[in-house]
Amino acid sequence: MAVVAVLVRRPLEQVGNVTLLPSPPLKIFYCGKIHRTEFTVLSCVTVREAINQGMDEELERDEKVFLLGEEVAQYDGAYKVSRGLWKKYGDKRIIDTPISEMGFAGIAVGAAMAGLRPICEFMTFNFSMQAIDQVINSAAKTYYMSGGLQSVPIVFRGPNGASAGVAAQHSQCFAAWYGHCPGLKVVSPWSSEDAKGLIKSAIRDNNPVVVLENELMYGVPFELPSEAQSKDFLIPIGKAKIERPGTHVTIVAHSRPVGHCLEAATVLSKEGIECEVINLRTIRPMDIETIEASVMKTNHLVTVEGGWPQFGVGAEICARIMEGPAFNFLDAPAVRVTGADVPMPYAKILEDNSVPQVKDIIFAIKKTLNI
Amino acid sequence: MNVSGSRVLGLCPDGRLASRVLVASRHFANDATFEIKKCDLHRLEEGPPVTTVLTREDGLKYYRMMQTVRRMELKADQLYKQKIIRGFCHLCDGQEACCVGLEAGINPTDHLITAYRAHGFTFTRGLSVREILAELTGRRGGCAKGKGGSMHMYAKNFYGGNGIVGAQVPLGAGIALACKYNGKDEVCLTLYGDGAANQGQIFEAYNMAALWKLPCIFICENNRYGMGTSVERAAASTDYYKRGDFIPGLRVDGMDILCVREATKFAAAYCRSGKKCLLCPLWRFRG
Numbered sequence: 001m002a003v004v005a006v007l008v009r010r011p012l013e014q015v016g017n018v019t020l021l022p023s024p025p026l027k028i029f030y031c032g033k034i035h036r037t038e039f040t041v042l043s044c045v046t047v048r049e050a051i052n053q054g055m056d057e058e059l060e061r062d063e064k065v066f067l068l069g070e071e072v073a074q075y076d077g078a079y080k081v082s083r084g085l086w087k088k089y090g091d092k093r094i095i096d097t098p099i100s101e102m103g104f105a106g107i108a109v110g111a112a113m114a115g116l117r118p119i120c121e122f123m124t125f126n127f128s129m130q131a132i133d134q135v136i137n138s139a140a141k142t143y144y145m146s147g148g149l150q151s152v153p154i155v156f157r158g159p160n161g162a163s164a165g166v167a168a169q170h171s172q173c174f175a176a177w178y179g180h181c182p183g184l185k186v187v188s189p190w191s192s193e194d195a196k197g198l199i200k201s202a203i204r205d206n207n208p209v210v211v212l213e214n215e216l217m218y219g220v221p222f223e224l225p226s227e228a229q230s231k232d233f234l235i236p237i238g239k240a241k242i243e244r245p246g247t248h249v250t251i252v253a254h255s256r257p258v259g260h261c262l263e264a265a266t267v268l269s270k271e272g273i274e275c276e277v278i279n280l281r282t283i284r285p286m287d288i289e290t291i292e293a294s295v296m297k298t299n300h301l302v303t304v305e306g307g308w309p310q311f312g313v314g315a316e317i318c319a320r321i322m323e324g325p326a327f328n329f330l331d332a333p334a335v336r337v338t339g340a341d342v343p344m345p346y347a348k349i350l351e352d353n354s355v356p357q358v359k360d361i362i363f364a365i366k367k368t369l370n371i
Numbered sequence: 372m373n374v375s376g377s378r379v380l381g382l383c384p385d386g387r388l389a390s391r392v393l394v395a396s397r398h399f400a401n402d403a404t405f406e407i408k409k410c411d412l413h414r415l416e417e418g419p420p421v422t423t424v425l426t427r428e429d430g431l432k433y434y435r436m437m438q439t440v441r442r443m444e445l446k447a448d449q450l451y452k453q454k455i456i457r458g459f460c461h462l463c464d465g466q467e468a469c470c471v472g473l474e475a476g477i478n479p480t481d482h483l484i485t486a487y488r489a490h491g492f493t494f495t496r497g498l499s500v501r502e503i504l505a506e507l508t509g510r511r512g513g514c515a516k517g518k519g520g521s522m523h524m525y526a527k528n529f530y531g532g533n534g535i536v537g538a539q540v541p542l543g544a545g546i547a548l549a550c551k552y553n554g555k556d557e558v559c560l561t562l563y564g565d566g567a568a569n570q571g572q573i574f575e576a577y578n579m580a581a582l583w584k585l586p587c588i589f590i591c592e593n594n595r596y597g598m599g600t601s602v603e604r605a606a607a608s609t610d611y612y613k614r615g616d617f618i619p620g621l622r623v624d625g626m627d628i629l630c631v632r633e634a635t636k637f638a639a640a641y642c643r644s645g646k647k648c649l650l651c652p653l654w655r656f657r658g
Contacts, residue, residue, distance in 0.1 A: 066552070092552065095583075097579065098575075098578060098579065098582070100572075100575035100578065100579065102541065102571070102572040102575060103541045103544075103572050103575025103576050103578070103579055104541075104575070104579065105541070106538060106540070106541020106542050106544070106545060106572060106576065107541050107542075107544050107545035107548055107576070107579060108545060109541075109542055109545060110484070110530070110541060110542035110543060110544060110545020110546045110547075110548070110549070111545040111546065111548045111549045111552070112545075113530050113542065113545070113546060114482065114530075114545070114546040114549035114550070114559075115549060115553075116548075116549045116552060116553075133535055133538055134538060134541065134542075137534070137535050137538060138533070138535070138538055138542055142531075144518060145515060145518060145519045145523040146515050146518075146519060146523060146525040146531070147513070147514065147515035147516035147517070147518050147519060148516070149514070149515065149525045150525045150530065150531075
């Protein structure tokens with residue numbers, strides 16, 4: 001069962017009786033019309049298209065930007081995120097690598113040290129563990145260790161977290177791992193607007209930035225506001241967004257769970273509970289001020305994430321809320337909704353119950369509001 | 372014809388001796404030709420030349436640089452034993468021919484990256500002894516403002532100073548990628564030790580450097596020991612110059628600065644000419 005904090009446990013009978021309600025398909029939820037045309041700047045684009053557009057615009061803008069990774073060029077990307085880029089920019093700027101994460105991540109970091117602006121794609125962030133030494137020791141720490149002499153303007157991007165049926169070794173969430181390290185910026189987009197704005201900001205940033213995308217979100221269309229269609233549309237790293245204002249409880253999430261929180265909020269608003277849903281957007285540096293301001297208004301906090309509970313994003317949010325002014329405004333302990341503390345199982349029913357679902361979020365909110 | 376010889380003997384009170392030296396100095400040549408060891412070759416038809424000309428000016432410059440590095444390292448050793456330098460302090464006294472010889476074979480616009488035995492390279496790449504010792508002693512005047520220490524010194528076209536064994540090799544291949552990308556005819560010297568030569572990521576870097584024809588010269592500074600483990604106990608093949616397999620290699624005598632210089636010039640010309648990268652282990656004893 002997806003973990004809903006330690007203090008709050010669902011009684012066993014309820015566990016036995018719960019039937020899995022299929023979530024409404026997200027496509028219909030967020031976008032009125034689904035356009036099948038790709039890569040023209042329409043008002044409705046999928047997350048995949050948004051990342052593609054963002055990279056395309058930055059590749060065009062700056063000669064020093066290039067993309068490398070497995071299958072990014074001739075295959076158009078393992079998940080087709082870099083479709084069309086090799087055809088447009090060629091071998092020099094879109095580079096297929098052998099299956100050598102440690103090697104090509106190190107090469108990307110070295111190229112960044114020498115003045116280029118690489119985008120290093122990991123097919124999934126699970127494979128980034130092969131290269132994590134290069135990400136942390138060679139990229140993240142260098143600017144500090146060199147006393148400000150050597151910057152490393154690199155972007156590491158790729159899908160993070162649970163997918164569908166890919167089991168234990170391919171489903172881990174790395175938000176907490178990378179979010180732990182000083183010297184790195186870590187962003188986690190949810191919508192197309194997030195994806196496009198954050199990838200562009202990441203590429204333009206002179207620091208190493210880890211962009212944690214989500215494979216299950218790639219195909220989800222969102223309406224892009226008109227300002228997001230500009231070539232200079234950037235979302236500032238380090239700023240959260242209030243997706244839905246509310247008064248009774250603050251829910252903080254990042255990546256795909258933001259969608260689940262909005263669904264939960266819709267269900268609960270029919271019962272008169274108005275949830276304020278905050279989309280973190282950036283894991284590090286975390287925008288704790290937005291969360292504090294919200295908690296001081298609503299007096300209740302629930303955090304939602306796909307990763308494991310111990311030392312996770314929710315744990316950090318709770319610790320920081322305790323350390324800051326918002327603590328005195330809490331009417332109940334903060335509650336974390338996280339992935340289950342197990343390696344991801346394969347069987348669908350087990351997998352579905354190992355990640356936060358809408359019903360888990362609703363359950364946590366009602367528990368914290370003592371309803 | 373310079374008369375610095377006479378300045379030395381000027382201390383001698385015998386005026387006749389000074390004038391003899393004055394006369395003698397007119398017969399000093401400005402350069403000399405030396406024979407150097409032939410390098411063992413792997414997948415190469417020709418190697419560096421076996422003779423080389425050393426000018427007086429260069430000779431004095433190299434000697435001065437090597438002596439400075441030696442004195443600096445010995446001082447660092449003393450400071451380390453006094454606990455004024457903390458943590459790790461990897462010294463290169465005895466290996467000065469490597470850092471000075473390599474620098475002599477490349478241009479200041481070329482790039483160099485090494486592991487943690489980096490003080491000599493930091494000096495030859497242009498930083499002052501003062502900045503290096505200040506960094507080692509954790510002072511603000513250090514090249515990394517005291518935040519890096521022995522293993523994390525950086526300079527222009529010098530990328531450290533890397534603490535993780537072997538991690539600098541893919542970084543060096545990446546710098547070579549940037550050289551090729553920018554089209555500026557620069558090369559990157561990527562150094563690692565005999566201990567690091569067994570790291571997997573080095574072979575990943577070899578593969579990509581050869582595949583993409585990166586202008587990267589992989590240099591293994593073989594001092595025959597990885598910490599306390601001799602090469603025979605660590606490597607199934609101690610022919611480090613052959614371990615790049617598809618990458619051509621040279622085995623160079625790292626104790627002879629002229630051999631190192633010529634090999635570096637050869638390697639740099641090889642890489643600049645658009646051919647593949649090169650592997651050059653420098654064989655020597657720990658000093």
